[in-house]
Amino acid sequence: MSEDALKALLQADASAQPPARDIGFVIAVMQKVERRRFLDNLAWWISGAAAVIAVMGVVMPYLAPAFITLGDALLPAVIILSVAGMVAVGVWYLRPALRDFGIRI
Amino acid sequence: MENLSHAALIRRACSGSDEAFSRLVSDSQQAVRAFVRRLAVTADDADDLTQEAFVTAWSRIDRLREGISFRTFVCGIAYRKALNDRRRFNRQVTRETQWHALTPQTASSTVDSRLSVQAALAQLPLDQRATVSLCLAGDYSHSEAAEILGLPLGTVKSHIAKAREKLTALLGVRS
Structure with missing residues (x-):
């Protein structure tokens, strides 16, 4: 049997020849790709969350007292800034009405 | 997307285009499936293995070197998967052979x-x-x-x- 005859015999084996276009196969592959993408993202988020929790678990016992002390010291400033912020937002929304009274901001 | 070359499709797939990747799958599925069908035991096994190879290719497409065609890249992945499947299959056959060692087996005919x-x-x-x-x-x-x-x-x-x-x-x- 020459090489060409063997080649022809192998190429004529219809059982091994899938169709040139197979949309079902492509859809099945893309479904598996989507599933893999979802699992990759899930693994990424879970490991990220676990890392953050681990870091917080180590750091927070040291940071929590500092935050509490800092919070006590900053309380008056926080109150003043909150009131100033609320006044600023109020004035911003009152601008059209103030314009009627000749006050332009 | 219709008239893009494979190199352009690969670039787009590398930057995350699912449409480009599905075009690559559609264009190369026949060649890869035909190759894997000659390696696997059944056509269904072969198609499952080919699908897994395409999914692996999707996750590693950034490793596709210039000058290597997409179907060559996927066939390489599929071949390594087929080798692993074959090793698993051989181990299973060995276990089953040991299990049935006492049962008289009809000898399979020699190659016709x-x-x-x-x-x-x-x-x-x-x-x-x-x-x-x-x-x-x-x-x-x-x-x-x-x-x-x-x-x-x-x-x-x-x-x-x-x-x-x-x-x-x-x-x-x-x-």
Whole structure:
């Protein structure tokens, strides 16, 4: 049997020849790709969350007292800034009405 | 998207385009499936394995080197998966053989002079079957086959020569 005859015999084996276009196969592959993408993202988020929790678990016992002390010291400033912020937002929304009274901001 | 070359589709797929990747799958599925069907036991197993190979190709497409075609890249992945499947299958067969050792088995007939092509291919070792599937049954060059199988070019040529000799004998056709 020459090489060409063997080649022809192998190429004529219809059982091994899938169709040139197979949309079902492509859809099945893309479904598996989507599933893999979802699992990759899930693994990424879970490991990220676990890392953050681990870091917080180590750091927070040291940071929590500092935050509490800092919070006590900053309380008056926080109150003043909150009131100033609320006044600023109020004035911003009152601008059209103030314009009627000749006050332009 | 319709008229883009494979190189452009690969670039788009690398930057995350699912549409480009599905076009690559659609264009290369026939060649890859035909190759894997000659390696696997059943067509269904082969298609499952091919789908897994495409998914792996999707996750590693950034590793596709310039000058290597997409189908060559996927065939390489599919071949390594087929090798792993074969090892698992062999281990399972060994266990089952030990289990049935006491049961008298009917001896399977020796190779018939007119075996089907698939049955003849199944008689070859996997690496020889793979080279034949690529270079004789498929239209891959020897160097592409070497790239896919991770073998030196000389080994590929030697596999083809040995496989051709065995297939000629198994198919029972005189030269």
